[in-house]
Amino acid sequence: MEEIVNFEAILFPADGRSPSMVLLMTSPMTAPTHHGSSTQNPSCMPHPEVHMDYIAENLGSRAWKYQLVEALDGMNRKFACPYIIFYPVVSRDGMPFPVNQTIQNIQGQNFNGDQAWRGNIVVAKYHDNPFTSMMDASMADFPIIKNFLLTHGSPGQ
Template identity: 80%
Template structure:
């Protein structure tokens, strides 16, 4: 039986503290048995919700979304080891998450309230597939992630609105 595996990831806390390394826990994903499953790497479910304050409990991966960062603007090729940015979308009380002040400070004058990153954001690193080949990130990855965050707003605003609609209709 496979166990929980941790990978180093970078946490951008919403309360304005400096980004830091955290342990991103992953667990094996249950997949139907199939002959091809012996030849492929098993998928792992990351659990960034452990590091997300005010996130809805007991929803697991439905409480967060992710954005793949495979290249920066003007790059001719994608990163050999891209990044995956996890952000919360469903809060415990249905209220919006607080604006991520650490990322707001990084964005400086490029900050836009309408595309603000909200809640704690966790950034991990992978090789080929984000759910089969995660690897440890380090603070050496920080400048690349910082560059991405300076030029990209959160995709989470649309997801938050959709999540609200889905919850209201259920």
């Protein structure tokens, strides 16, 4: 039996509290390397929903989506270790998630309500592939994520 693996991730709480480090639990899964292949690449299914308030239960990964951050605007090269931002999309009661006040405060005058990040946001780090090579993030990654969030709204649902 394969083990559940946890990775350090950054949580941006919707209620305006300061970002903090959380453990992002993952569970093992296997996925084919390409269509028709019999070999398998070990992957891990992250569970950011554990840190997302009001998210629909029993939907697993269908209740959230993600956005990859491979570079900041103006960069000539991609990050060696990019980021993956998990955000909730299906709430328990069908109502929209609350605007993430922590990110709204970061964006300040750049805040756009039509592209607001909503609910608790979890940011993880990876190398190569987000589902086969996750790694620990740290608060040293915070300025890079803050810079990205400052100029990028949510991709929405």
